[in-house]
Amino acid sequence: MPSPLEIQPKEIEFDLSDKEPTTVLKIRNVSDEQIAFKVKTTMPKRYLVRPNQDVVDGGKTVDVRISLQTKEARAIKQDRLSGANVDEKPDK
Numbered sequence: 001m002p003s004p005l006e007i008q009p010k011e012i013e014f015d016l017s018d019k020e021p022t023t024v025l026k027i028r029n030v031s032d033e034q035i036a037f038k039v040k041t042t043m044p045k046r047y048l049v050r051p052n053q054d055v056v057d058g059g060k061t062v063d064v065r066i067s068l069q070t071k072e073a074r075a076i077k078q079d080r081l082s083g084a085n086v087d088e089k090p091d092k
Contacts, residue, residue, distance in 0.1 A: 004031035029056040
């Protein structure tokens with residue numbers, strides 16, 4: 001059974017040249033019924049999600065703004081300038 005929610009884009013990216021890097025996630029309810037959703041992040045100090053939960057009426061779309069916190073954006077920019085790979089996880 002396919003999901004009653006369509007989420008676009010599938011992957012999010014931030015433009016780090018923006019003062020406050022933000023992207024919009026579109027959550028569309030393709031069913032006729034109301035559906036509740038909640039967006040959770042594993043790094044809540046890095047990302048601000050608004051609204052982080054809501055109810056989407058049947059056939060409607062909700063825009064969810066995901067912002068990279070200013071302090072975190074600066075740290076990522078600095079890591080990139082220094083040549084660090086910000087996506088790499090340390091070996092255990």
